[in-house]
Amino acid sequence: MTTMESLIGLVNRIQRACTVLGDYGRDDNNTFSSLWEALPSVAVVGGQSSGKSSVLESIVGRDFLPRGSGIVTRRPLVLQLHKLEGGSQEYAEFLHLPRRKFTDFSLVRQEIQDETDRVTGKTKQISPIPIHLSIYSPNVVNLTLIDLPGLTKVAVEGQPESIVQEIESMVRSYVEKPNCIILAISPANQDIATSDAIKLAREVDPTGERTFGVLTKLDLMDKGTNALDVLEGRSYRLQHPWVGIVNRSQADINKNVDMIIARRKEHEYFASSPDYGHLANKMGSEYLAKLLSQHLESVIRARIPSITSLINKSIDELESEMDHLGRPIALDAGAQLYTILELCRAFERIFKEHLDGGRPGGDRIYNVFDNQLPAALRKLPLDRHLSLQNVRKVVSESDGYQPHLIAPEQGYRRLIDGALNYFRGPAEASVDAVSSFAVYARVTIFEVVTK
Structure with missing residues (x-):
């Protein structure tokens, strides 16, 4: 597999398999190596209200992410984009709903919210368990992005004070991995020195080799100012070029302005801008998507030997564990029934050996039936329960005072x-x-069966 489509598609399938198996790089106590951590990925990082969701929707060309105030993204969203040939109908699929295709993207938004609530409850808590969403469209490039909760400095109502640190720890657990490409989103109408995304990226990637800087809200800057110092790398230099984005305004969102139209307006903004016209061919969401896709493909290509090595190592570890656990359980019902009967016979044999003195501990069971149970039975008030007075009372209450031709059954x-x-x-x-x-x-029978 040498093409970009096949390489990214291969990593997509491996990531989906990792999620199904519970490997998403968060379990420090995992006995086996984490394949998820070895896979190159693009993590989207930004503070709240930085325009992170708008950037993702612009790359996809669809409204599909939950919106609102406070922390909206409360679980990592692994977004896998698959380019279809022109004319094909676009649709979305969730890993937890594999047989359902979504063509209405408002339902995709609702499902993300519902699936988040299923794990976190209808609270403002967060969870590290990712949601897997695949979007198939002729308007995207092959790319995988991980949308993470927005960095924040203050807990809002309904959240514990620890939520600020919890979000940062979750985001950090993704971006500090050496195979993670960081997409740092910062608004242009704020000082870049105060950017939460850049601050975190600087800590985990001080050389800027893994960081792509994205500047949003260029159209909202004060008149007479521009962001050329940032976009041209003078304010904060990265190994990769900064990319400017112009997202839809809130008014456009309220009017449901089509994303394709929004992309065209974005292109026109840069092409006609006196400040950014000379950078127009390296600005915008479409350019950003192509740039990330090409870089992700090159990173995957460079990591193929280490990924292959880790997969082979994981296979060896699993095979060793399977050998330790014993022979596999048969698939057909008859063989499974035979295995169960075999286990029961082995348990009966070993249990009898304990009782007969061949193994230690049988005297404890004899003590239960020879001493403990008889002593408890002797203390039961059966003489009072079966006294003539109580028998007469119970029979009278149950069967009445009428003479009986047969025994008073109810009594x-x-x-x-x-x-x-x-x-x-x-x-x-x-x-x-x-x-x-x-x-x-049971411990003994487990040892016998697994040998």
Whole structure:
């Protein structure tokens, strides 16, 4: 696989498999190597209200992300873009809904919200478990982006004070990986020195080799000012060029202005701008998407040997673990039933060996039935329960005072039920005592079966 489409598509499939298997690079106690951490990815980082969601929607060409005040993105969103041939209908698929195709992107937005609430509840908490969304469209390039919660400095109502640190820790866990490409989103109408995204990127990538800077809201800057010092790398230099973006205004969003039209307006803005006209061919969301796709493909190409090595290492680790666990369980029902019966016979044999003295601990079960249970039964108030006075009372209440041609059935049943209830406590205590011992037998049978 040497083409950009096949390389990025291969990584997409591996990432999906990692998510299904619970590997998304967050479990420090994982026995096995994390394949997710070895896969190149593009993490989108920015402060709240930096225009992060608008950049993603502009790259995709669709409204599909939840909007609102406060923390809207509360779980990582792994967004995989797949380019279709012209004329094909665009649609979206979620990994947790593999058989459903979404052609209405307002439903995609609602599903992201619902799936977030399913894990975090209808609160403002966050979760590291990612949502996988694939979008197939003729208007995108092959690219994988990870949308992360927006960095914030203050907890809002309904959030613990620790939420600020929790978000930063989650974002940091992605961007500090050496295989992560950082897409740092900063608004142009704020001083770049105060940018949350750049501050974090500088800490984890001090040389700027993995960071792409994106400047949003260029059209909202004060008249007479521009962002050329940033875009041309004089204010803060990165190894990769800065890219300016002009997103839709809130009025355009309210009017549901089409994304394709918005892209055209963005292109016209840069082409006609006296400040940015000389950079027009290196500005805009379309250029950013192509730039990221090309860079991601080159990073994947360079990482192929290490990814292959890690996959082979993981296979060896899993095969070793499988060998330790023992032979695999058969798939057909007959063979599974045979395995269950075999386990039961082995358990019975080992348990009998404990009782017969061939293995230690059998005396504890004998003690339960020879001493513990008889002593408990002798303390039961059966003489009071079955006294003549109580029998007469129970029978009269159950069957009335009419003479009986046969035994008073209802009364006898109540007497029996009452006596059985007395036995329940000692019986359950005996079962618990034997069950606690049986743990040793279960451990032994596990050792026998896995050999």
